[in-house]
Amino acid sequence: MTKFISTALAAGLLLAAPSYAQTEKVSVEEANEGLERDDPNFLRCKRMKVIGSLTKRKEVCMTNREWEEARVRGRSGARAIVDSGMPGALPGSN
Structure with a gap:
């Protein structure tokens, strides 16, 4: 599960990379002067x-603001994936 969330975060960061032009x-x-x-x-x-x-x-170079936006997008995307799971789909979860 952690690997999946890390992959989702990395994908979000890579998608955000071209935004700095x-x-x-x-x-x-x-x-940065x-x-x-x-x-x-910065x-x-x-x-x-x-x-x-x-x-x-x-x-990948981005401003602090863009890194924060990418982090938030990655986390919210991962959270949406986790939240969209059906309750009870895993053994022992009710």
Whole structure:
């Protein structure tokens, strides 16, 4: 069950990755110039596992606000899957 929720969260993060787009490419350092680390517009990059590969990783860069939105979407999606289950479908659950 934990693996399924983790997969749902990872899928939500990967779907949210293309949402950060700029017309002009700048480095992460330039984008974060003058911003505090907890600022909603602070740009963070994380290395994410590529689904279907054991070793491949992809760098995903989003603002703190976008990471939080992706986290909330992933959790609400996982919660919806869990809540949609039929009561009593598992042995011992009444």
